[in-house]
Amino acid sequence: MGETITAERADAVFGALADATRRDILSRAMGGDLGISELAEHYPMSFAAVQKHVAVLEGAGLVRKRADGRRRVVTTDMDGLRNASVVLDHYEELWRGRIDRMHELLDEDGLPSPDTDTPDQEDRT
Amino acid sequence: MSAVDISKDLENATLVVSSEFAAAPERIWRLWADPRQLERWWGPEPYAATVVDHDLRPGGHVSYYMTGPEGDQHKGFWRVLEVEPPARLVFEDGFADDAGEPNDDLPVSRAEVAIASVDGGRTRMTITSTYGTTAELEQVLAMGMEEGIRAAVGQIDALLAED
Numbered sequence: 037m038g039e040t041i042t043a044e045r046a047d048a049v050f051g052a053l054a055d056a057t058r059r060d061i062l063s064r065a066m067g068g069d070l071g072i073s074e075l076a077e078h079y080p081m082s083f084a085a086v087q088k089h090v091a092v093l094e095g096a097g098l099v100r101k102r103a104d105g106r107r108r109v110v111t112t113d114m115d116g117l118r119n120a121s122v123v124l125d126h127y128e129e130l131w132r133g134r135i136d137r138m139h140e141l142l143d144e145d146g147l148p149s150p151d152t153d154t155p156d157q158e159d160r161t
Numbered sequence: 162m163s164a165v166d167i168s169k170d171l172e173n174a175t176l177v178v179s180s181e182f183a184a185a186p187e188r189i190w191r192l193w194a195d196p197r198q199l200e201r202w203w204g205p206e207p208y209a210a211t212v213v214d215h216d217l218r219p220g221g222h223v224s225y226y227m228t229g230p231e232g233d234q235h236k237g238f239w240r241v242l243e244v245e246p247p248a249r250l251v252f253e254d255g256f257a258d259d260a261g262e263p264n265d266d267l268p269v270s271r272a273e274v275a276i277a278s279v280d281g282g283r284t285r286m287t288i289t290s291t292y293g294t295t296a297e298l299e300q301v302l303a304m305g306m307e308e309g310i311r312a313a314v315g316q317i318d319a320l321l322a323e324d
Contacts, residue, residue: 125169127176127270127290127292128167128169128176128178129205130205131165131167131176131178131288131290132165132167132178133205133206134202134203134205135165135178135180136165137201137202138180138182138189138192138202139180139182140202141192141198141201141202142182142183142184142188142192145184145188
């Protein structure tokens with residue numbers, strides 16, 4: 037697997053996409069020339085609230101912001117969005133680790149348990 | 162590394178993980194049904210899992226937290242849907258807030274565990290995990306691109322019509 041994704045990044049992407057407004061912002065910003073104030077006109081919330089949603093998307097690597105004069109322009113990062121689909125790879129690693137630990141745990145079944153199976157002759161006297 | 166069969170279905174955001182164990186199905190079931198066993202394999206390294214509640218009945222809840230190397234804690238929960246010892250377990254797994262209450266704003270995945278004996282006293286366990294939000298992600302991708310292209314084409318048409 038060439039691509040890897042950290043658990044932190046997967047969580048950030050998931051968290052960013054879990055909100056309907058943010059998913060809508062992503063769709064609108066694919067055109068690449070929308071200022072935050074123009075975006076804000078589409079939602080029944082304050083400019084500051086929209087700004088906050090954009091910041092979450094930016095933190096997850098799903099949009100980029102740039103200044104165009106006095107406007108703050110938001111563009112969806114298509115590469116970021118494509119990379120996000122490798123989240124399944126992250127879960128694959130998670131489950132491989134879990135299965136490994138299960139096997140290790142079962143391997144212990146054959147070994148004497150230190151606290152119950154150790155015969156202690158001294159106590160019998 | 163132990164032998165694990167993996168298949169991924171990105172379109173349906175589903176991951177199937179399967180492995181064979183040299184033990185009886187009842188022993189494999191105990192990995193899930195005994196909270197002390199569960200916490201020894203659930204947490205991804207370097208996180209250590211601690212199971213708080215463990216009610217493995219349909220409608221029951223399992224709650225846990227994972228402790229990171231810096232003492233950071235992350236809470237999670239299971240909503241138990243189906244329980245058929247030692248053959249089948251279905252549950253939803255999600256994040257919980259600081260108070261331990263399920264947070265459905267964050268992604269919730271669904272896991273189906275199938276445990277079946279195979280030849281030679283061995284057992285095969287197959288886990289099918291579905292991650293709804295990856296499906297949402299793919300949907301966003303597909304929808305956004307389609308709409309974006311359609312909108313762009315529409316704008317060009319409108320511009321040409323003005324001429």
